[in-house]
Amino acid sequence: MIYDAECWPAKKKHTNKINVAEMRMLRWMCGYTRKDRMRNEYIRKKVGVAPIEDKLRESWLRWFGHLNRRPIEAPVRKIELLNFAHVQRGHGKKL
Numbered sequence: 001m002i003y004d005a006e007c008w009p010a011k012k013k014h015t016n017k018i019n020v021a022e023m024r025m026l027r028w029m030c031g032y033t034r035k036d037r038m039r040n041e042y043i044r045k046k047v048g049v050a051p052i053e054d055k056l057r058e059s060w061l062r063w064f065g066h067l068n069r070r071p072i073e074a075p076v077r078k079i080e081l082l083n084f085a086h087v088q089r090g091h092g093k094k095l
Contacts, residue, residue, distance in 0.1 A: 005056050006063030015053055022052050 001018060010018075023040055026047050032038050044051065070077050 002052065002056060002059065006059040010056060015056060018056075019052050 001022065023043070026043050026049065027033065027038070030038075030043055030046060032043065067076055072078075072081075
């Protein structure tokens, strides 16, 4: 479900949707429904999995560490040397 998650910028709504989908799968694995009113923490403890937000954060940090270990001449690292002080951003759509 979170394959290649270190590369895409996940917003809060994305992590919420992933969390909802994961909890549906975990409930289905345990044989519970929403009507059983079991807490998410209990289901996670029973199955033995960590929250999806922790897994996403772990993959982002792993990717960040991978990038920092690259030599400074690598194309990925050259973006760090660019100076964006002269770039002006627009103020949105003008009517």
